[in-house]
Amino acid sequence: MEIRDPVHGFIFLPHEELKIINTSIFRRLRGIKQLAMAYLVYPGATHTRFEHSLGTFHVAHRMANLLLPREDEHDRRIVRLAALLHDIGHGPFSHVSDLVLDRFRDSERPEADRTGHEAITLRILETNSELIHVLGRDTITDVVSLLRGEDTSQSIMHEMISSGIDADKMDYLLRDSLFCGVQYGVFDLDRILNCLTRHEEQHDVHIAIEEGGVDSVEQFVFAKYFMTRQVYAHRVRIICDQMIARAVELGLDEEVDFLCQLYRYRDTDEYLHNYSQWNDNRMIDTILNNQKRGRCHEIFKRLHERRLFKVVFSISFKELEGIPSPLRDRLSEILSPEEKDLKRALEYEISRLQQLQCAPEHVIVNSRITESPKVMFLRSESELQVIRKRKPSRSFGDSSPVFASISESFRDQRLDVYAPLEYESPRERDDILSSLDKEIPKLLQDAGRQ
Amino acid sequence: MRGGNMKTRHIIAVLLAKSGGEILGKTKMQKEMYFLGELLQIDLGYRPHFYGPYSDEVEGGMDQLEGIGFVDMRRESLGREDQHGFEMHRCDFRLNKHGEEMASWLEHKHLAESLKIGEFIENLSAVPGGINYINLSLAAKVHHILGEKALTQAEIRKNAKDLGWKITDEDIDGAVRILETLGFIETD
Numbered sequence: 001m002e003i004r005d006p007v008h009g010f011i012f013l014p015h016e017e018l019k020i021i022n023t024s025i026f027r028r029l030r031g032i033k034q035l036a037m038a039y040l041v042y043p044g045a046t047h048t049r050f051e052h053s054l055g056t057f058h059v060a061h062r063m064a065n066l067l068l069p070r071e072d073e074h075d076r077r078i079v080r081l082a083a084l085l086h087d088i089g090h091g092p093f094s095h096v097s098d099l100v101l102d103r104f105r106d107s108e109r110p111e112a113d114r115t116g117h118e119a120i121t122l123r124i125l126e127t128n129s130e131l132i133h134v135l136g137r138d139t140i141t142d143v144v145s146l147l148r149g150e151d152t153s154q155s156i157m158h159e160m161i162s163s164g165i166d167a168d169k170m171d172y173l174l175r176d177s178l179f180c181g182v183q184y185g186v187f188d189l190d191r192i193l194n195c196l197t198r199h200e201e202q203h204d205v206h207i208a209i210e211e212g213g214v215d216s217v218e219q220f221v222f223a224k225y226f227m228t229r230q231v232y233a234h235r236v237r238i239i240c241d242q243m244i245a246r247a248v249e250l251g252l253d254e255e256v257d258f259l260c261q262l263y264r265y266r267d268t269d270e271y272l273h274n275y276s277q278w279n280d281n282r283m284i285d286t287i288l289n290n291q292k293r294g295r296c297h298e299i300f301k302r303l304h305e306r307r308l309f310k311v312v313f314s315i316s317f318k319e320l321e322g323i324p325s326p327l328r329d330r331l332s333e334i335l336s337p338e339e340k341d342l343k344r345a346l347e348y349e350i351s352r353l354q355q356l357q358c359a360p361e362h363v364i365v366n367s368r369i370t371e372s373p374k375v376m377f378l379r380s381e382s383e384l385q386v387i388r389k390r391k392p393s394r395s396f397g398d399s400s401p402v403f404a405s406i407s408e409s410f411r412d413q414r415l416d417v418y419a420p421l422e423y424e425s426p427r428e429r430d431d432i433l434s435s436l437d438k439e440i441p442k443l444l445q446d447a448g449r450q
Numbered sequence: 451m452r453g454g455n456m457k458t459r460h461i462i463a464v465l466l467a468k469s470g471g472e473i474l475g476k477t478k479m480q481k482e483m484y485f486l487g488e489l490l491q492i493d494l495g496y497r498p499h500f501y502g503p504y505s506d507e508v509e510g511g512m513d514q515l516e517g518i519g520f521v522d523m524r525r526e527s528l529g530r531e532d533q534h535g536f537e538m539h540r541c542d543f544r545l546n547k548h549g550e551e552m553a554s555w556l557e558h559k560h561l562a563e564s565l566k567i568g569e570f571i572e573n574l575s576a577v578p579g580g581i582n583y584i585n586l587s588l589a590a591k592v593h594h595i596l597g598e599k600a601l602t603q604a605e606i607r608k609n610a611k612d613l614g615w616k617i618t619d620e621d622i623d624g625a626v627r628i629l630e631t632l633g634f635i636e637t638d
Contacts, residue, residue, distance in 0.1 A: 318519040325520070325552035332518040369517055413517030 003054065007174050011058045016077075016134065017084055021054070023130040025088060029053060031279025035176060036093040037240040038231065040306055042180035045231075049087045049094065055171035057084040062193055063160045063167055067207065075157060081135065082146045082161050086168060089121030091262070091275060092283040096244045100263050103249070103337060122147060124276065127269055152204050159207045165192070165217065165384060173223050176231060184226035191216040199385045199393060208385040208393065217384065218402045233368065239309050239418050242364045243299055250361055251287070251296035258286060259296070295361050302420075309364065312356065312433065313417040313440045320415070322445050331415060331444070334367050342447070349443045355432045356419050364418040371411050415444075456560050458494060458511035461486065463520060463545065464564050467553035468571045472544045474526070476512070479543060481586040483508045484594070485632060486570055490563060502591035512543065520549030570632075577631045585624030588617065592625055593634055606635070 001018050002010045013021070020026055029050040038045040060083030064076040091097030098116045125131060125144050132140055145151055149158040160167055170189055177185030195213025199206050209217055231237070251259040261274050287300045302308065320328060334343050347363040350356065356363070386399040397403055417440060423429040456464075465482060466473055473479045484503050487494040496503040515521040524542045545553060557564040574581055596609050606629075607622055629635045 316519075317517060320519065325548050326555050328518060328548060329520075329552060332514065371513070411513055411517045411523075413514075413519075 005051065005055060005058070007055055007171065007178055008058050011054055012061075013054075013057075014080075017057065017080065019134045020081075020084060020131065021050075023128075023134065025124065025128050025130055025276055026050070026053075026085075028276060028279055029087065029090070031281055032090050032092060032094060033280050034094060034172065035180075035231070035237070036096050036244065036280075037303060038180070038234070038237045040240055040303075040308070041234055041236045042182070042231070044179045044181050045176070047175060047179040049090050052172055052175055053084055053087050055175055056086060056167045059083070059167035059170045059189070059193075060160050063196065063207075064157075066193060066196055067156060067160070067198055075154075078139070078142045078146055079157050079160050081139065082143050082157075083167050085125060085131075085143060086121065086147060086161055087117070089117040089119070089124050091117060091120070092278050092280050093241075093244050096241050096248075097263075099241070099245045100248045101265055103245070103335075103340075118147075120272070120275065123267070123272055127272055128276075155204045155206050156198060163207065163383075165207060165209075165220065169224065170220075173220075173227055176227060177223075180231050182227075182230060184230050185223045187219040187223040188216045192220060197387055199387060201385070206383075206385065208387050209396070211386055211388045211399070214386060214396070214399050217396060218400055221403070229370075233370070235311060236308065238366070238368065238416075239311070239364075240303065242366055242418060243303055243309060246361065246364055247287070247296045247299035247303075250294070250299065254292075254294045254296060256287075256290070256292070256294070256296060295359070299362075307420070309362070309418040310421040311416055312419045312421055313350075313415075313436050315415055315441070317413045317415065320441070320444070322441070327444075327447065332367060332413060334365055334415070346443065346447060349446075350417055350419070350440060353436065353439050353443075355435050355439070356421075358420055362420055366416045366418065367413065368416060369411065369413045372406060456556070456563055458507050459514045459518075460556050460560070461490075461492075461563070461567070462508065462511045462515060463549060463553045464556050464560070464567050465571070466521070466543060466545045467550065467557065468564075468568045471550065472542065474542045475540045475583050476509075477583040477587055479512060480504055480508055481583070481590040482570075482574070484590045485634075486567060488593070488634070489570055489632070490566060496594065502587040503594040515543075515549065520545065520552050522546050573631055574628075577628050579624060579627060581624075581628060585621065585628060588621055589625035589628040593629060 001013050001015075003013060005011045027050075030048050032049045033039070033045070034047050034049055034052050035042075035045045057080055061076075061080050064079040068076050068079070091101070095117075101116060122144050125140055125147075135143070146154055146157055147161065149162060151158075159165075162168065170192070173185035173187065174189065177183065192209070192213060195210045195216065197208050197210055199208030248259055248263060252263060261271075262278055265271065284300060284304070287297055288304060290297055317328065317332065320331075323331070330339055330342060333339050334346075343365050344360075346365050348360040350365070351358050351360040351363045384396040385393045386396055387393050417436075421429065421432065423432060462479070462483065465479075465486060469482075473482070481502060483494060483505065484496055486492075487496065487505075494505045495507040496505045512521070512523075516523050522544050524544065526540045526542050592606055592610070596606065606626060607619075610617060610622060626635065
């Protein structure tokens with residue numbers, strides 16, 4: 001069967017994959033938006049994990065056909081299935097669920113380190129009866145093994161699913177770009193695929209690129225950089241994500257039953273069954289229609305009505321003065337569970353400032369990092385080997401003149417504060433923000449003395 | 451678990467402080483941290499890489515120190531160009547005043563580990579003929595790949611030859627001197 005896709009044109013789905021996309025666990029991805037509430041910034045960004053999974057399958061299918069021997073049909077099938085199923089464990093609002101699961105992980109429990117969507121993907125694959133019925137246990141075991149990436153004899157297969165130049169990124173950059181209505185994520189997919197090749201290093205086989213493909217990989221690297229700057233790290237998008245995460249945290253504090261069941265991870269079939277019943281709209285509707293109008297409800301109502309928090313303070317760590325270094329170090333990890341108390345204390349103090357006078361739960365302290373494209377991608381793409389005619393291969397990092405000319409020394413970590421901001425005129429807004437620029441650093445200094 | 455709960459960036463900060471506040475080049479930093487991980491028996495996530503063992507965790511730690519504002523990274527020209535005509539360079543790291551304050555606090559908080567880091571730097575400075583990023587990389591590569599098999603100087607030479615490494619006797623001598631001084635191999 002062929003499915004018309006706005007990014008790749010016709011996607012051919014073999015019989016087995018067609019059965020998978022009609023399972024209830026896969027259909028659920030139609031309700032999980034790829035970029036959470038980014039549609040509040042880019043109205044077109046309403047695409048879901050469903051079509052992204054199809055796109056990733058399509059690109060991985062092409063990669064497998066190019067890079068794996070024709071006789072290895074079993075391996076090519078496992079790559080296709082792994083690509084199709086790689087996001088099956090995403091929760092409502094995609095990565096926002098990961099953010100909450102991570103904040104509420106129980107460090108005393110052995111499975112605590114494995115509670116992101118990737119870990120839940122593996123658990124769903126291992127336990128979902130529909131998928132087991134369609135694929136069989138042996139195939140599921142092979143798919144899980146490939147996604148885990150622990151078998152070095154499968155390096156090249158794993159790299160098609162997860163590496164600097166994998167099918168996942170190649171699909172989401174083009175798809176997110178198209179649906180957001182921007183051109184930042186565009187690159188020459190066909191050229192990259194045509195230049196892919198195999199590279200044997202000691203006993204392992206890896207994805208490599210022919211020398212003629214260096215320019216197209218450079219374009220791909222910059223596509224990731226620009227999409228991060230313009231879409232993924234867009235100020236309003238970050239505020240939306242943080243507001244959703246805060247609302248869920250408040251719901252957990254208020255012991256909202258369904259949120260507790262969804263975000264307090266337990267490694268049980270019952271937990272996974274419940275988790276797989278939820279998507280974005282069901283969660284929004286359940287919260288907005290909940291008779292108990294608590295603080296969680298209030299923030300979701302704000303999101304629904306697009307009454308978003310604003311950036312009321314933002315400073316680079318390099319500009320922070322008068323803060324003792326150990327506190328500066330702790331502030332850099334303000335989002336970690338270990339610094340939860342520090343974060344809450346700061347948010348409380350900031351909420352009491354005369355310029356804001358709001359509920360403490362309506363103040364969000366956040367830390368975010370901006371890196372140069374080189375640092376951002378050096379670790380992954382620099383590993384990619386470039387195969388040269390009659391010369392030894394060398395790394396992409398050493399082969400790309402554009403990459404070589406970029407400074408690595410640009411890295412900016414910022415401390416942001418988001419809160420509701422009410423004002424009558426732009427001038428009043430500027431006065432409030434100028435005043436907060438003076439008051440909040442004083443609070444940070446006080447936190448160091450306590 | 452880090453030694454005494456020291457985070458990777460904290461080990462790097464103390465290493466920088468014990469090195470006079472500055473380390474010239476990312477490769478040198480990576481390889482010094484590799485040996486430090488071995489000596490402190492800390493898993494820093496090193497894996498084989500084109501230029502010897504490499505750790506994303508250490509790379510991330512360096513980036514964190516720069517982002518927090520403890521380290522200034524400077525791009526130093528090497529005064530020559532690559533085949534594309536682009537200038538070759540090296541990244542140098544220097545603790546700034548905030549970084550020095552942090553390192554000093556860490557040295558008191560993690561006294562035992564800091565003493566070991568200081569001892570390691572003293573041993574490195576005592577390597578006959580000195581160290582540079584090339585012989586340090588080779589020493590790390592030898593240790594990482596051959597591990598316990600590399601017991602003596604003669605065995606290292608033989609293994610390197612068997613593996614077909616394109617390195618000179620002088621390179622091997624430099625690497626062997628480092629491994630000997632740090633106590634990783636026996637003297638022939």
